[in-house]
Every structure is written in structure tokens, then in C-alpha cells.
Amino acid sequence: MSATLKNVAVSEGHTDRVWSLSWSPSGSLLASCGGDKTIRLWKLKDDNSLECIHTCIDTHERTIRHVCWSPSGQYLAAASFDSTASVWKKVNNNGEIALEMLARLEGHENEVKSVSWDASGSLLATCSRDKSVWIWDMDEDEEFNCVAVLHGHSQDVKAVKWHPSKEILFSSSYDDTIKAWEDDEDDWYCSHTLTGHTSTVWDVSFNSDGSKMVSCSDDNNLIIWDTKVIGDGPKQVCTLSGYHTRTIFSVDWSEEGYIASAGADDSIHIFREDGPGDSSEDKKVSFSQTSVERKAHGGDVNCVTWRPAKREDGTILLASCGDDNLIKLWALEISSDVQIMVKFRFQKPPYMIMVTAIHMVEVLWLSNHC
Amino acid sequence: MTFSGALKLTDLDDFITPSQACVKPEVIQKNQDKKARITFHPDGEVVEEEEDGNSKVLESAKITLNDCLACSGCVTSAETMLITAQSGAEFLSSLEKNKMEGNAKKIVVVSVSPQSRASLAAFYRMPIRQAYAKLITCLKSMGVDYVFDTSFSRDFALREAAAEFISRYRREYGEKDKELPMLASACPGWICLAEKSHGDFILPYISSTKSPQQIMGTIVKEYFAKQLDTTADRIYHVTVMPCYDKKLEASRDDFYNDVLSTRDVDCVLSSGEILDIIKGLGKPFSDYEESAIDSLFTNIRGEELFGVAGGSGGYIEYIFKRAARELFNKEVTEIQYQPSRNNDFKTLTLEVEGKKVLEFALAYGLRNIQNVVRKLKQNKDQNRYHFVEIMACPSGCINGGGQIRPQEGEDPKKLLKRVELLYNETMKKDPEDNEASEKLQRLWFDGVFTLDAKTKLHTQYHAREKMQTNALNIKW
Numbered sequence: 001m002s003a004t005l006k007n008v009a010v011s012e013g014h015t016d017r018v019w020s021l022s023w024s025p026s027g028s029l030l031a032s033c034g035g036d037k038t039i040r041l042w043k044l045k046d047d048n049s050l051e052c053i054h055t056c057i058d059t060h061e062r063t064i065r066h067v068c069w070s071p072s073g074q075y076l077a078a079a080s081f082d083s084t085a086s087v088w089k090k091v092n093n094n095g096e097i098a099l100e101m102l103a104r105l106e107g108h109e110n111e112v113k114s115v116s117w118d119a120s121g122s123l124l125a126t127c128s129r130d131k132s133v134w135i136w137d138m139d140e141d142e143e144f145n146c147v148a149v150l151h152g153h154s155q156d157v158k159a160v161k162w163h164p165s166k167e168i169l170f171s172s173s174y175d176d177t178i179k180a181w182e183d184d185e186d187d188w189y190c191s192h193t194l195t196g197h198t199s200t201v202w203d204v205s206f207n208s209d210g211s212k213m214v215s216c217s218d219d220n221n222l223i224i225w226d227t228k229v230i231g232d233g234p235k236q237v238c239t240l241s242g243y244h245t246r247t248i249f250s251v252d253w254s255e256e257g258y259i260a261s262a263g264a265d266d267s268i269h270i271f272r273e274d275g276p277g278d279s280s281e282d283k284k285v286s287f288s289q290t291s292v293e294r295k296a297h298g299g300d301v302n303c304v305t306w307r308p309a310k311r312e313d314g315t316i317l318l319a320s321c322g323d324d325n326l327i328k329l330w331a332l333e334i335s336s337d338v339q340i341m342v343k344f345r346f347q348k349p350p351y352m353i354m355v356t357a358i359h360m361v362e363v364l365w366l367s368n369h370c
Numbered sequence: 371m372t373f374s375g376a377l378k379l380t381d382l383d384d385f386i387t388p389s390q391a392c393v394k395p396e397v398i399q400k401n402q403d404k405k406a407r408i409t410f411h412p413d414g415e416v417v418e419e420e421e422d423g424n425s426k427v428l429e430s431a432k433i434t435l436n437d438c439l440a441c442s443g444c445v446t447s448a449e450t451m452l453i454t455a456q457s458g459a460e461f462l463s464s465l466e467k468n469k470m471e472g473n474a475k476k477i478v479v480v481s482v483s484p485q486s487r488a489s490l491a492a493f494y495r496m497p498i499r500q501a502y503a504k505l506i507t508c509l510k511s512m513g514v515d516y517v518f519d520t521s522f523s524r525d526f527a528l529r530e531a532a533a534e535f536i537s538r539y540r541r542e543y544g545e546k547d548k549e550l551p552m553l554a555s556a557c558p559g560w561i562c563l564a565e566k567s568h569g570d571f572i573l574p575y576i577s578s579t580k581s582p583q584q585i586m587g588t589i590v591k592e593y594f595a596k597q598l599d600t601t602a603d604r605i606y607h608v609t610v611m612p613c614y615d616k617k618l619e620a621s622r623d624d625f626y627n628d629v630l631s632t633r634d635v636d637c638v639l640s641s642g643e644i645l646d647i648i649k650g651l652g653k654p655f656s657d658y659e660e661s662a663i664d665s666l667f668t669n670i671r672g673e674e675l676f677g678v679a680g681g682s683g684g685y686i687e688y689i690f691k692r693a694a695r696e697l698f699n700k701e702v703t704e705i706q707y708q709p710s711r712n713n714d715f716k717t718l719t720l721e722v723e724g725k726k727v728l729e730f731a732l733a734y735g736l737r738n739i740q741n742v743v744r745k746l747k748q749n750k751d752q753n754r755y756h757f758v759e760i761m762a763c764p765s766g767c768i769n770g771g772g773q774i775r776p777q778e779g780e781d782p783k784k785l786l787k788r789v790e791l792l793y794n795e796t797m798k799k800d801p802e803d804n805e806a807s808e809k810l811q812r813l814w815f816d817g818v819f820t821l822d823a824k825t826k827l828h829t830q831y832h833a834r835e836k837m838q839t840n841a842l843n844i845k846w
Contacts, residue, residue: 106747107740109567134737145711146740186712 009329018321027309033064127157148188172201216248254306262301299323485612488793503660518667521677524582525801532692533819548574558619559762569833587634612770640772676797681768735764
């Protein structure tokens with residue numbers, strides 16, 4: 001199987017490196033932040049280009065490291081090196097979309113590195129170089145209360161990410177581990193520590209149903225973890241090595257099953273789990289690289305993120321940003337030489353299968369034709 | 371070893387831990403613009419050779435406890451910083467040295483906190499009174515002259531804090547518009563956090579009343595010294611506390627006597643450290659005789675030890691009762707907390723004619739402290755709470771970071787329960803029923819919250835300036 005990335009847009013605007021990107025859940029807006037201490041909102045236009053529609057300046061005193069939209073798309077959280085996190089509300093002033101600051105979350109001793117909303121949108125996690133992970137609860141009045149201050153990592157915590165459906169928080173750190181945090185009657189505790197990487201773990205991401213997690217590291221490897229049953233702890237099922245030649249900073253798993261990873265080797269790699277037909281008869285999980293973009297950015301690629309919704313024409317979009325101050329959009333083009341295995345049973349009345357691209361099988365009901 | 375004692379005790383990770391590394395930059399005065407070569411020798415010596423051939427050995431930078439207090443780099447200090455000045459080894463060597471001093475011998479006083487007593491009693495599985503009596507024998511065998519009880523000085527602290535609260539409630543004390551809520555001041559971890567992270571904004575709200583440890587310091591170094599017809603520097607005063615941050619508190623400049631170059635508390639030992647010392651003596655603790663408990667500066671009536679309810683010193687309950695009585699003429703006989711979002715956040719309310727006239731809160735652990743400070747900063751709930759008993763450790767001082775750790779295989783929560791049960795065995799008595807300490811308060815300070823009391827039993831806080839901690843000034 002192969003699928004390639006085609007660069008469809010390059011957006012300038014940030015005046016320093018771009019650190020992080022987050023698509024709104026509908027995919028209509030992309031938020032970005034960076035070393036220029038700004039948060040920018042970009043509108044995705046029909047021609048797949050990005051138009052900057054709003055810029056927040058003078059809100060953080062230092063670099064803004066990470067941004068994350070809430071599941072409702074109403075709130076954006078941002079993490080800054082000025083030791084605070086901020087929460088913004090999306091407002092619509094006569095058709096002009098803007099962000100208004102709702103709360104500033106203080107408490108970390110130094111640089112806040114990452115923020116993440118849980119699936120319900122009421123819990124927000126933050127993590128910092130101070131080695132701690134904090135969990136905040138947003139109530140109906142949009143008030144924030146700290147519900148946990150979690151110590152456990154022995155070093156800088158690089159990223160936090162909630163499980164897509166369960167109330168379990170994952171954090172990854174400079175101490176080479178990933179920790180899972182769960183609560184017991186309002187008291188949060190570290191339920192599992194995942195070891196496998198041999199250097200800093202920079203980021204984690206889940207597949208759409210949360211049964212698997214991928215992590216990326218300074219050891220140049222990606223590790224796939226089985227997170228179906230958390231009980232005994234996530235199990236390492238597969239390691240992807242030999243692809244990246246330098247630190248992998250960012251990883252994102254698309255709804256369609258594609259893993260994008262990017263890092264200090266300026267490249268973006270795309271992987272996909274091998275189907276049962278591709279792999280040997282034993283049920284080992286394996287992944288293959290479907291595409292690589294070697295010079296994706298003119299410097300470190302800091303973040304890659306899939307657009308959560310397909311375009312009307314079925315195009316899957318990936319956004320990336322880097323030390324070259326740029327944001328780029330990529331379309332995943334699926335080559336036509338692929339074999340498609342479709343198990344389909346015709347029923348009455350007859351259906352027609354229309355294949356637009358791999359793994360996108362649209363079924364149309366036709367009245368009296370064919 | 372780090373500050374993770376509390377963390378292990380309750381399985382909560384909610385605790386103020388030391389920062390990654392000390393980042394206080396060394397400031398070196400340079401007079402001339404001369405070039406120099408610096409050579410690092412394998413033996414650790416660093417030599418600077420100037421152009422004109424002069425060379426000198428460079429001194430290594432030392433970080434003292436005071437540097438830690440003045441620095442905003444960490445929220446609290448790493449334990450390693452504390453060890454040199456305030457450790458079991460220092461205590462033992464001071465006692466040994468003192469034995470050799472002959473006529474210049476200092477008087478050695480140890481003041482033991484009731485939480486430490488309970489921790490020790492739980493460890494040795496014996497009643498508090500028995501553990502305390504054996505501890506006294508043990509200490510005296512080492513050359514300690516007097517053993518006092520900080521629940522005695524705590525009664526001074528409670529009376530002063532209650533009077534201060536009433537005065538603030540009447541808008542007669544403190545900074546304008548910042549009288550209320552009054553925030554408790556006995557927890558040095560919280561004070562450290564407040565001074566370093568929230569500075570001038572939060573400090574006016576913090577009760578000026580000294581902690582029980584520091585009031586005991588004043589009693590011992592001023593009044594007891596006078597009684598003994600000696601001076602403060604002739605007394606070596608050690609406290610035994612459930613908390614490591616008490617070492618920081620004792621080291622504050624505010625509690626240092628410049629004239630006599632002595633501190634109100636010379637050395638602070640944690641419950642765990644005193645256990646190590648007992649073990650180090652070799653003799654099984656149960657083999658020690660039970661000494662008679664000295665009635666001086668000790669909450670004891672007849673044979674029974676007594677104190678207030680509350681594992682963190684009982685501030686919220688006593689101030690609540692006292693304020694209800696004095697401000698609203700209501701006798702509160704039963705304390706009824708309202709349930710809240712977690713066990714470490716509880717509230718107490720007094721209603722008069724359907725109106726909430728007193729709203730108190732208890733907020734333990736960093737997450738709850740954070741919420742209290744947050745609300746205050748947002749100017750929301752500004753007038754909601756009148757008093758907040760803030761303690762840095764989850765479950766309060768009884769679960770302090772310096773308490774004896776659970777043994778191999780012991781459930782930390784069960785141990786905490788046992789310590790609490792033992793602690794609560796002590797007879798409950800409010801400070802105004804403590805005739806001995808009330809009498810001394812009248813004698814020494816002319817009463818509660820008088821000019822004398824305000825001078826001797828209250829202190830000040832100082833905002834620590836935020837430093838640019840990024841020494842390498844990396845732009846990222």
C-alpha cells in the first residue's frame with residue numbers, strides 16, 4: 001500500500017518558530033502558537049489554503065508551547081513558558097471569529113509544556129518542566145478548580161494527553177517514561193508507568209477507539225502500545241525504528257488509521273497498520289511506512305496533526321509546523337495501485353459500491369438502476 | 371531522600387516538592403577588567419591565574435539555608451540543603467561538644483510537637499503518654515536538660531490567632547481591604563509558597579501570629595532564660611516536628627537575635643530523625659524507664675496530657691468557636707463540617723437569623739491551596755470565607771512530610787489512621803481552659819493580643835522577588 005503527501009498550502013505569519021497546531025473538532029479552524037508569543041486562528045478555505053483570521057498578542061510573557069481545542073470546539077487552552085496556561089473562549093462577533101481569555105491557570109513553578117482536554121471537555125490537564133502534572137476542572141460557570149497536583153515524573157514532563165474515551169490521563173517525560181493517571185474517589189494517582197523508550201518521550205497519540213497508543217521519542221523510535229485493557233497496564237506491541245534519523249517530536253494518529261510522525265530530521269513519516277492480508281499468519285501487530293517527506297520543513301518539524309474531518313472530496317489533510325516559522329498543509333494522496341479487499345454481500349435492493357480512495361468506501365443506494 | 375513522605379503516606383501526589391536543581395546564581399564582584407586563566411585541578415581545587423602572574427585559589431560557592439529562603443528558584447528547598455545546619459548528626463555532635471564544655475555548658479531544651487509524639491507512639495505501638503515518657507528518659511540520657519511540649523505554646527498561638535481574627539473581622543487590624551479572609555500562618559510550606567509565588571498580594575491576608583514552634587522559641591529563649599538567670603545564647607533549643615519545612619521556618623531572619631547571635635530555635639528534627647537517633651542509641655525503646663513528665667511548659671494535668679482537637683493545630687475550630695462567642699454571643703458545642711469536593715477541603719458555617727455570618731474553610735494540600743489563592747486573586751468569593759486553615763500537606767500536619775514513614779508492607783492509609791487515633795486519645799481542652807499557659811500569658815504579655823503580645827508573639831512576612839532563573843538565558 002502506498003499513500004503520499006502532497007503539499008497543498010504554506011502559511012506564513014508567525015515571526016518565530018511555530019510550536020504547536022490544533023484543529024477545531026469540525027476541522028474548520030486551525031489554531032497555532034509559537035515563539036513569537038502569539039496564538040493565531042486560521043480558517044481553512046475551500047482551496048485548502050489557510051487564512052489567518054485572528055491573532056492573540058500580549059497574552060503570555062514567553063513562548064507559547066502548545067495549544068489544544070476542547071472537544072466542543074468552544075474553548076482553546078494554551079501552555080506557555082511563562083509558567084501559566086490560559087483558556088480562551090471562541091466568540092463570534094457578527095461573523096468575526098475571535099478568542100477571548102476566560103482564565104489564566106497559575107500554579108506551575110516554571111515552563112508549562114502541554115495542555116489536554118478530556119473527552120467530556122470538563123477536565124483540563126497541564127504539565128511542566130517542574131516535573132508535575134496538574135488537573136483542572138471547569139464547572140458550569142466556566143470556573144476552574146484544581147483537582148490534582150501529580151508528582152511522579154523525575155524530570156521535565158513534555159506532554160499530556162487524555163485517553164479518547166476513558167478518564168485516564170497519559171503524560172510523557174524527559175525521564176524516558178510515560179505515566180498513566182487514574183482517579184480513585186477524587187484522588188488521582190499514577191496507575192502505570194510505561195517503560196520502553198530509552199530517551200525523552202516527546203508525545204503520545206491514540207487511535208480513534210483508544211485501543212492503541214503511539215509514542216515518539218528522542219531515541220528516534222515510535223512505540224505502539226495496546227491500551228485496550230488498562231487493568232494490567234498498557235502493553236508494548238510494536239516498535240517502529242530506523243525511520244527517523246533524529247528526535248521525533250510529534251506524533252498523531254488519524255481517524256482513518258494513519259500515523260504521522262515528525263521531528264528534528266525535518267521529515268514527516270506516515271505509517272499504517274498492516275491489514276491481515278499484508279502480515280504473516282501469526283496475529284502480530286505490524287506497521288508499514290506508506291510515505292515519507294524528507295524536507296517537509298526547513299528545520300525541525302515541531303508538530304503534525306491530522307484534520308479530524310475529511311474534506312467533501314474525501315481528501316485527508318495533515319497540518320505541520322516547524323522552526324522555519326511556517327505552517328504547511330498536506331493532502332494524503334492514495335495511489336491507485338492498491339489492492340482493495342472489500343467484503344460485501346449484495347442484498348435487495350441492489351447497491352452500488354463506489355470507491356473514491358482506499359478505505360473510503362461509499363455505498364450508494366440506487367433506486368431502479370443497475 | 372526527598373519530600374515524598376506525605377506522598378507515600380496517603381498515596382496522594384499532592385505535595386510541594388523541591389525543584390529540579392538549585393538555580394541561585396552566584397554573584398561575584400570583579401574589580402578590574404583583567405584577563406585570567408582558570409585551571410581545574412584534579413583534587414577539586416580551582417585556581418585563577420591572572421595576566422600579571424598572580425594566582426589565587428577560588429572558593430567554591432556555598433548555598434546556605436538563608437540563600438534558599440531568599441531565593442525564588444524553588445518553592446521549598448531540597449532536603450540536602452537543610453542537612454548541614456539542621457540534622458540529627460548536628461544535634462548529636464552539639465550534645466557531645468556540650469558535655470565537654472564544663473562551666474560553659476549550654477542548657478539543652480527539646481520541645482516536642484504532639485504530632486511527633488503520636489507518630490512515635492504509633493511506630494512503637496504504645497500509648498502516647500508512655501511513648502512520651504520514654505522519649506523524655508531517652509533524651510535526658512543524652513544530655514538534654516528539659517523536655518517541653520509545643521501544645522503548650524500552641525495555646526498561645528491559638529489565643530493570639532483568635533484575637534487577631536476578631537480584630538480583623540471588625541476591620542481593626544491588618545491592611546485596609548485585606549483583613550479577610552485571614553489565612554493561617556502555622557504551616558511553613560504554605561508561607562514559603564506564599565512569599566515566593568504570590569508575594570505582596572497574598573501576604574496581608576496571612577495571620578501575623580507566630581507558629582507554635584516559634585512561640586515556644588520565644589518562651590524558651592526569652593522567658594525561660596530569664597527564669598534561669600541566663601541569656602538566650604546559653605540555651606540550645608531543639609524542636610521535634612512532623613515537618614521538614616519547620617527547619618526553614620526556624621532559620622528565618624525574623625527569629626534571629628542579632629545581639630546574642632542566636633536563634634529562637636537552634637535545631638529542628640523531624641519525627642523520623644528522632645526515631646533514627648533513638649535507634650542509633652542501640653537500646654530498645656521499650657526498655658527505657660518512663661520519666662515523670664515535667665509540668666513546666668507542658669499541657670498536662672495530673673497525669674493526663676491534653677490539647678486541642680485537630681491534627682494541624684486546631685486553628686479552624688478554636689477560632690470559629692471563639693469568634694462565634696465573642697462576635698455573635700453564640701456557644702458552638704459541636705463542630706459540623708459541610709462536605710465538599712474532597713477530604714482536604716471542608717467548610718464550617720455559622721448562621722445567625724438566616725444569614726451566614728461566619729464561613730470558615732479548611733484547605734490542605736497544594737490543589738486546595740491553589741484554589742483558595744485563585745479565587746482570592748480573581749476577586750471572587752472575596753468575602754465568602756472569613757478564615758482559611760491552610761496546610762501544605764494533604765491530611766494536614768498529622769500527615770506531615772517529617773513523620774515516620776510506613777514500614778515495609780505497611781499500608782500508608784492505615785498508618786495515618788492509627789496515628790490520628792492515638793493523637794485524638796489525648797484529652798481535649800480549649801486554650802482558655804489551660805490555666806498554666808493563660809497565667810503566663812497574663813504575666814509575660816499582660817494578656818492576649820496586647821502590645822507586648824503583638825511584639826513578641828507575632829511576626830512578618832516578606833515577598834521574595836521573582837528572579838530570572840534561567841541562568842543560561844536560553845531563548846525558548
